[in-house]
Amino acid sequence: xxxxxxxxxxxxxxxxxxxxxxxxxxxxxxxxxxxxxxxxxxxxxxxxxxxxxxxxxxxxxxxxxxxxxxxxxxxxxxxxxxxxxxxxxxxxxxxxxxxxxxxxxxxxxxxxxxxxxxxxxxxxxxxxxxxxxxxxxxxxxxxxxxxxxxxxxxxxxxxxxxxxxxxxxxxxxxxxxxxxxxxxxxxxxxxxxxxxxxxxxxxxxxxxxxxxxxxxxxxxxxxxxxxxxxxxxxxxxxxxxxxxxxxxxxxxxxxxxxxx
Amino acid sequence: xxxxxxxxxxxxxxxxxxxxxxxxxxxxxxxxxxxxxxxxxxxxxxxxxxxxxxxxxxxxxxxxxxxxxxxxxxxxxxxxxxxxxxxxxxxxxxxxxxxxxxxxxxxxxxxxxxxxxxxxxxxxxxxxxxxxxxxxxxxxxxxxxxxxxxxxxxxxxxxxxxxxxxxxxxxxxxxxxxxxxxxxxxxxxxxxxxxxxxxxxxxxxxxxxxxxxxxxxxxxxxxxxxxxxxxxxxxxxxxxxxxxxxxxxxxxxxxxxxxxxxxxxxxxxxxxxxxxxxxxxxxxxxxxxxxxxxxxxxxxxxxxxxxxxxxxxxxxxxxxxxxxxxxxxxxxxxxxxxxxxxxxxxxxxxxxxxxxxxxxxxxxxxxxxxxxxxxxxxxxxxxxxxxxxxxxxxxxxxxxxxxxxxxxxxxxxxxxxxxxxxxxxxxxxxxxxxxxxxxxxxxxxxxxxxxxxxxxxxxxxxxxxxxxxxxxxxxxxxxxxxxxxx
Amino acid sequence: xxxxxxxxxxxxxxxxxxxxxxxxxxxxxxxxxxxxxxxxxxxxxxxxxxxxxxxxxxxxxxxxxxxxxxxxxxxxxxxxxxxxxxxxxxxxxxxxxxxxxxxxxxxxxxxxxxxxxxxxxxxxxxxxxxxxxxxxxxxxxxxxxxxxxxxxxxxxxxxxxxxxxxxxxxxxxxxxxxxxxx
Numbered sequence: 001x002x003x004x005x006x007x008x009x010x011x012x013x014x015x016x017x018x019x020x021x022x023x024x025x026x027x028x029x030x031x032x033x034x035x036x037x038x039x040x041x042x043x044x045x046x047x048x049x050x051x052x053x054x055x056x057x058x059x060x061x062x063x064x065x066x067x068x069x070x071x072x073x074x075x076x077x078x079x080x081x082x083x084x085x086x087x088x089x090x091x092x093x094x095x096x097x098x099x100x101x102x103x104x105x106x107x108x109x110x111x112x113x114x115x116x117x118x119x120x121x122x123x124x125x126x127x128x129x130x131x132x133x134x135x136x137x138x139x140x141x142x143x144x145x146x147x148x149x150x151x152x153x154x155x156x157x158x159x160x161x162x163x164x165x166x167x168x169x170x171x172x173x174x175x176x177x178x179x180x181x182x183x184x185x186x187x188x189x190x191x192x193x194x195x196x197x198x199x200x201x202x203x204x205x206x207x208x209x210x211x212x213x214x215x216x217x218x219x220x221x222x223x224x225x226x227x228x229x230x231x232x233x234x235x236x237x238x239x240x241x242x243x244x245x246x247x248x249x250x251x252x253x254x255x256x257x258x259x260x
Numbered sequence: 261x262x263x264x265x266x267x268x269x270x271x272x273x274x275x276x277x278x279x280x281x282x283x284x285x286x287x288x289x290x291x292x293x294x295x296x297x298x299x300x301x302x303x304x305x306x307x308x309x310x311x312x313x314x315x316x317x318x319x320x321x322x323x324x325x326x327x328x329x330x331x332x333x334x335x336x337x338x339x340x341x342x343x344x345x346x347x348x349x350x351x352x353x354x355x356x357x358x359x360x361x362x363x364x365x366x367x368x369x370x371x372x373x374x375x376x377x378x379x380x381x382x383x384x385x386x387x388x389x390x391x392x393x394x395x396x397x398x399x400x401x402x403x404x405x406x407x408x409x410x411x412x413x414x415x416x417x418x419x420x421x422x423x424x425x426x427x428x429x430x431x432x433x434x435x436x437x438x439x440x441x442x443x444x445x446x447x448x449x450x451x452x453x454x455x456x457x458x459x460x461x462x463x464x465x466x467x468x469x470x471x472x473x474x475x476x477x478x479x480x481x482x483x484x485x486x487x488x489x490x491x492x493x494x495x496x497x498x499x500x501x502x503x504x505x506x507x508x509x510x511x512x513x514x515x516x517x518x519x520x521x522x523x524x525x526x527x528x529x530x531x532x533x534x535x536x537x538x539x540x541x542x543x544x545x546x547x548x549x550x551x552x553x554x555x556x557x558x559x560x561x562x563x564x565x566x567x568x569x570x571x572x573x574x575x576x577x578x579x580x581x582x583x584x585x586x587x588x589x590x591x592x593x594x595x596x597x598x599x600x601x602x603x604x605x606x607x608x609x610x611x612x613x614x615x616x617x618x619x620x621x622x623x624x625x626x627x628x629x630x631x632x633x634x635x636x637x638x639x640x641x642x643x644x645x646x647x648x649x650x651x652x653x654x655x656x657x658x659x660x661x662x663x664x665x666x667x668x669x670x671x672x673x674x675x676x677x678x679x680x681x682x683x684x685x686x687x688x689x690x691x692x693x694x695x696x697x698x699x700x701x702x703x704x705x706x707x708x709x710x711x712x713x714x715x716x717x718x719x720x721x722x723x724x725x726x727x728x729x730x731x732x733x734x735x736x737x738x739x740x741x742x743x744x745x746x
Numbered sequence: 747x748x749x750x751x752x753x754x755x756x757x758x759x760x761x762x763x764x765x766x767x768x769x770x771x772x773x774x775x776x777x778x779x780x781x782x783x784x785x786x787x788x789x790x791x792x793x794x795x796x797x798x799x800x801x802x803x804x805x806x807x808x809x810x811x812x813x814x815x816x817x818x819x820x821x822x823x824x825x826x827x828x829x830x831x832x833x834x835x836x837x838x839x840x841x842x843x844x845x846x847x848x849x850x851x852x853x854x855x856x857x858x859x860x861x862x863x864x865x866x867x868x869x870x871x872x873x874x875x876x877x878x879x880x881x882x883x884x885x886x887x888x889x890x891x892x893x894x895x896x897x898x899x900x901x902x903x904x905x906x907x908x909x910x911x912x913x914x915x916x917x918x919x920x921x922x923x924x925x926x927x928x
Contacts, residue, residue: 040523068341072795111795137341141526142534183544223534226344226351233352234522241515244771248508251764255504259299259496324783328790346791349782507768 027183030145030152033213037220040235043228044221049077051200052218055211058198060136063128063189065116068137069222072110076225077218084110091115129175131188140216141223147216149181154212156181157191291477296495297502298483300741304378305481305502306509307371312469313510314364319462321357322406325350329409331455333448336411337536355525361403362528363517365551368396372654377678379666380482386658388475393654395468400552400651402461405454407549414530416537417546419454420446425559428641445539485738486666487731494735545695553692554685555647560696561708562643565635571614572632578607613637646708653715660715663723669740670729674722677714684710798928800920803859811876813864816927820864821915822876822888823925826899831857834900844910848900851914861925862901863915866890868908873897888912 036045053074056066071088079087088108093115096103108115117133118124125132143149160170160178172178176186193208200206221227270276270285279285328347330339343350372392375381381389404422408415423440427433442449480489489495496502520527528550532543548556564570581603589596617636668675684707691704732738799816803823806812811824834848852860866873868890874880875888875897883889883896885904890897895906902911917927 068338068345070792070795072791073345111792138534142531144531146531230351230355230522230525234518237518237522238515240771240775241511241518244768244775245508245511245515247764247768247771248504248511251761251768252504252508254761254764255500259501320783324786327787342790342792346793348785348788348790350786350790352782353786507772 027185028152028156028180030148030156030181033148033151035147035217035220037217037227040231042231044077045217046078047202048214048217049221050079051202051204051211052214052216052221053077054198054200055193055215056136056218059192059211060215061114061117063117063124063133064136065118065133066114066137066222067116067135069114070110071108071112071114073222073225077221081110088112129188133189136219136222138223140220147220150216150219151212152181153179153187154193154216155209160185291498292503293497293499295477295498296489296492297481297498298485298489298494298735299496299501300485300735300738301481301483301502303505303509304370304374305483306506306513307367307374308476309506310510310513311364311367311371313514314360314367315462315465315469318357318360318364319466321353321360322459322462325353325357326455326459329455331409331452333411333451333537336409336451340410352521355521359517359521359525359528361406362549362551363513363520364399365403367513368399369551372396373682375482376681377668377675378482378484379486379661379663379668381658382661382666383658384479385475385482388472388479389658390655391468391472391475393651395465395472396654397651398461398465398468402458402465403549403551405458405461408451408454409458410533411451411537412533413535413537413541413543414533414546416446416539417542418548419450421546422548423450425640425644425647428638428644430641447539482666483735484667484669485732485735485741486670487734487738490734491736547693550689550693553690554688555650555692557688557690557692557704558650558708558711559643559647560692560701561705562639562646563701563705565639566637566642567632568614568618568634568636569632571610571636575607575610575614578603578610646712650711653712657715657719661719661723663726663728665728665731667731670731671722671726672729673726674719677718677722680710681714684708684714798926801925801927802923803925804923808858813876814927816863816915820872821927822860822862822864822901822912824860824862824876824899826858826860828858830899834898834902837898839902843903846900846902846911848902851900851902851911853917853919856919856922859919859925860899860901861914861917861927863913864888865913866892866895866908867903867910867912868893868895868906873912 036042036048056064071084074084074087075081088110091108091112092105093108093112094103095106098104118127121132140146140150145152156179157177158180160172162169164170170178172186176188177190178185179187193211195208196206197208197211198206204210268276270279275285325343328339328343328350330336340354343354345351347353375389375392404418408419423437423446426436426440429436438444440450441447442453483489530547532546535543547553582600585596585599585603589599613636617634618631621631621634623630623634663671663674665671668678687703687707688711691700691707694700732741735741797817799814799821801812801814801821801823803812803825806823806825808825808827809830811822813820813822815821831848839845839847849857864872864876869892871890871892873888873890873895875882881889881891883905885896885898887899887901887904888897889895890906890908893907895908896904897908897912898904900911901914903909915927917925920926
C-alpha cells in the first residue's frame with residue numbers, strides 16, 4: 001500500500017546520503033590505490049606502519065610535527081613498552097620549571113607528545129622560506145582523496161611541462177617545486193623521498209614508491225588509531241542488529257497475523 | 261468533593277500504590293497501550309518515534325561528550341582529538357554524535373515528507389504541524405551550533421559565513437553580527453556561547469516535542485487514506501500492534517545508522533573538518549553539512565539586486581493590476597475591494613521602500629541614471645529572507661492548502677506536483693554543494709522558483725481546481741486497506 | 747477441535763518465544779550501549795600515562811619533608827634523622843590500631859626515606875606537619891586538622907578517628923637520589 005511513497009523516500013535518502021561537493025578542479029585527481037586497511041574487514045599492515053614510522057622519523061620529522069601523538073601511542077603499531085621507551089629516549093624535551101624555577105632538558109618519556117621540529121609556527125615558517133609545514137597527525141583524514149592523495153603527492157614530483165593550457169611558458173620560482181597532484185602545482189616542499197633514503201630493518205628495498213606507500217599507511221593509522229577496534233566492534237554490532245531486526249520483524253508479523 | 265472509590269486496576273500492588281498517587285501507569289496505558297491508531301498507518305508513521313529516539317541518542321552522547329570537551333579556541337580542536345584518541349570509547353561516542361545528527365535529519369525529513377504527502381498538516385492538526393516546524397527550526401539551530409564546537413576549519417568558517425548573513429539586514433545588521441559574535445570576529449566568546457546554547461537546546465527541543473506529542477494524542481494520528489477513524493473497526497490499539505511495528509522500523513533504521521558509524525563514519529562529512537580553525541586562511545570550498553544544502557542553495561540563488569529601476573517596473577505592473585482586477589471581479593464587489601486593497605498595500609510598500617532607499621542613498625554624482633541604479637534590496641538580503649521564508653512558509657501551509665482531501669493518493673495532480681517539489685529539493689541540495697557559478701546556479705534558481713511557486717501558487721490553486729478521486733468512506737472500507745492484510 | 751487448540755497453543759508458545767527474545771535482545775542492546783557511556787568517564791589513556799612522577803630528593807636535608815604531586819594528590823617525602831628512626835622503631839607496633847612495623851613501611855636500605863600519600867585515611871583531608879611551622883600532633887608526625895587524627899613519624903595512626911595508617915604509594919628508587927612514584 002505504500003509502494004508509491006517508498007521510492008520517494010529512497011530517492012531522498014540516496015540523494016542526501018551521497019553528497020558530492022565539487023572541488024575546484026585545479027590539481028590532477030590522484031589515481032586510486034589499494035590499501036590493506038580499507039573495507040569493512042581491512043586491518044593495518046603493522047610491518048608497513050613500522051616502516052612508515054621510520055620514514056616519518058628519519059625524513060618527514062625534520063620539518064613536520066605530529067602534535068596529537070605521544071610516544072606511548074606507538075604501541076598501536078606493534079612496539080612493546082621497552083622499544084617505546086628506547087624510541088622516546090632518543091629525544092630531549094624541555095620540562096620544568098624545576099625547584100629553582102629553571103626549565104631543564106630531559107630525555108622524553110612514553111607519555112610525552114612527539115617532539116616538534118620547531119618551537120612554534122613562526123619558527124617553522126622562518127626555517128622554511130615562509131611556508132608552514134603542516135602538522136601530520138591528521139594528514140590523511142584532512143585531505144581530499146585521503147591516502148590516494150598523499151601517495152600521489154609524494155610520488156608526483158615531475159619536471160613541469162614547457163607551457164600551460166594557455167600556451168604561456170611555465171616558470172617554477174626558486175624554492176618551489178612542480179608537483180602534478182598539488183593544488184596549483186607549485187609546492188614549497190622539496191621532493192622529500194629519494195631512492196634508499198632510509199634503510200629498512202626488515203630488508204624491504206626502500207624505493208620512493210615503497211616509502212611513500214609505507215608512510216601513507218603510517219599517517220592513515222595516526223589519524224584513525226582506533227580503526228581496527230571500530231571495525232571489529234562494528235561487525236559484532238551489525239550481526240547482532242540484523243538478528244535483532246529479524247526477531248522484531250517476526251514478532252511484528254505474529255502480532256499482525258490476526259488483523260483482517 | 262469526595263472522590264469515587266478507586267477500583268484496583270493493577271494486579272501488582274506496587275504499581276497500584278504508585279498509580280493511585282501519580283497515575284503514570286494509567287497515562288501510559290491510555291496513551292501507549294490502548295491508544296487507538298488508524299490500522300492502515302504504514303511504516304512511514306514510524307519516523308516520529310525514530311526521530312525521538314535519535315534526539316535521545318544525541319542528548320545522551322552529547323552530555324557525555326561535554327564531560328571531555330573544552331569550549332576554548334585554544335583547546336577545543338585538541339580536546340575533540342583527545343576524545344577520539346584517549347577517552348575510553350570516545351571515538352565511538354563522537355562518531356555516534358557526529359553521524360547521529362545526519363540520521364536525525366534523515367528521519368525528520370522523511371517524517372516531514374510523509375506529512376506533506378498525506379496531508380497531516382490539515383484540520384484538525386494545524387497546531388501539531390506548526391509545533392513540528394518549530395522543532396525543525398530548533399534542530400537546525402542546534403545542529404549549526406554543534407558543528408562549530410570542534411573548532412575546525414569548517415566550524416570556524418561555517419560560523420563566519422552564516423552569522424555574517426545577518427549583516428545583510430539594513431541599519432541593524434552589523435550590530436546584530438557583533439552581538440552574535442561577542443566581538444569583532446568569530447572567536448572565543450562565540451565558541452563559548454555556542455557551546456552553552458548547544459548544550460541547552462536539546463532540552464528545549466525535548467520540551468517542544470512533548471507539546472508535539474501532546475497535540476498528536478489529542479487529534480490522533482493521520483493515516484494513508486486521510487479519512488478520520490469513525491469506529492473501532494478503523495483502529496487498532498497502539499500496543500502491541502504499533503509497538504511491534506515501530507520497534508521493527510526503529511531497529512532497522514538503527515542498523516543502517518550503526519553501519520555508517522562503524523564502517524563509514526566520515527562518509528557524510530568534509531575533510532576540512534579535520535583541520536584546526538585558522539582565522540587567516542579560508543578553505544577553498546566551504547559548504548554546510550548536507551542537511552542544510554537545499555536552504556543554502558536558496559540563499560545562493562538570489563543574484564540580482566532589487567534596484568529603483570526594477571521597483572518602478574513593479575509599480576507599473578501593480579498599477580495595471582487595478583483595471584485587471586476590476587474586470588476580473590466584475591460581479592463580486594467584495595472580492596474586488598479586497599483585491600484593490602491587496603494591490604494597493606503592495607504598491608504602498610514599494611513606494612515607501614523605494615523612497616527610503618532614494619533618501620538614504622549617498623550618491624557622489626546625482627543623476628537620473630544613478631538614482632535608477634540605487635539598490636533597494638541587495639541580492640544577499642533577498643537570499644537571507646528567502647532562506648528563512650522557505651521554512652516559515654511551511655507554518656502557513658495549513659491555510660495555503662484548503663483542499664478537503666488530505667491524502668495525496670486521491671489528488672492525482674497534487675501528487676505529481678509534490679514529486680516535483682521533492683526533485684527540486686534534491687536539485688537544491690546538489691546545487692548547494694557546488695561552487696556558485698555556471699549551470700548549478702541556474703538549476704538552483706529554477707528549483708527555488710518551483711519551491712516557492714509550489715507553496716504559494718500551485719497548492720492554493722489546486723485546492724480549488726483539482727479534480728480529486730473518490731475518498732473511501734472509512735478506513736476499513738478502503739479497498740487498499742482490506743487487500744493488504746493477508 | 748483438539749488439533750485447533752493444539753495449533754493455537756503452539757502459536758502462543760512461538761509468540762511468547764518471539765516476545766521474550768525480542769525483549770531480551772532489546773535489554774542486551776540497551777545495556778551494552780550504556781557501557782561506553784559509563785566507561786568514557788573512567789580515566790582516559792593520557793591520564794593513565796601520566797600516572798608516575800619522578801622526584802629528585804638529592805637536596806632534602808634530614809628532618810625535612812617535601813611535598814610532590816602524584817595523580818593530583820600530595821605525596822610527602824620525608825628524610826628522617828637516625829633519632830627519628832630509632833624512636834618509631836622502639837614502639838611496640840603490634841599494639842597499634844593499624845599494626846604495621848616501620849620497616850614494612852619503607853624500602854630496606856633506604857630506611858631514612860619515608861614516602862607517604864598525604865591524604866588522611868579518615869575523610870581525605872591533607873594532614874599538617876610537613877612544614878617546619880606546622881602543628882605536628884601529639885606524636886610529632888602529622889596532624890589532620892579536619893577531625894584531629896594524629897600520625898607518628900612513620901605515618902601510622904596513633905590517635906583520632908582515622909581507621910588506618912597513611913598509605914604508602916607504590917614507588918621505587920631509580921638511584922640513591924631519584925624516586926619514581928607510581
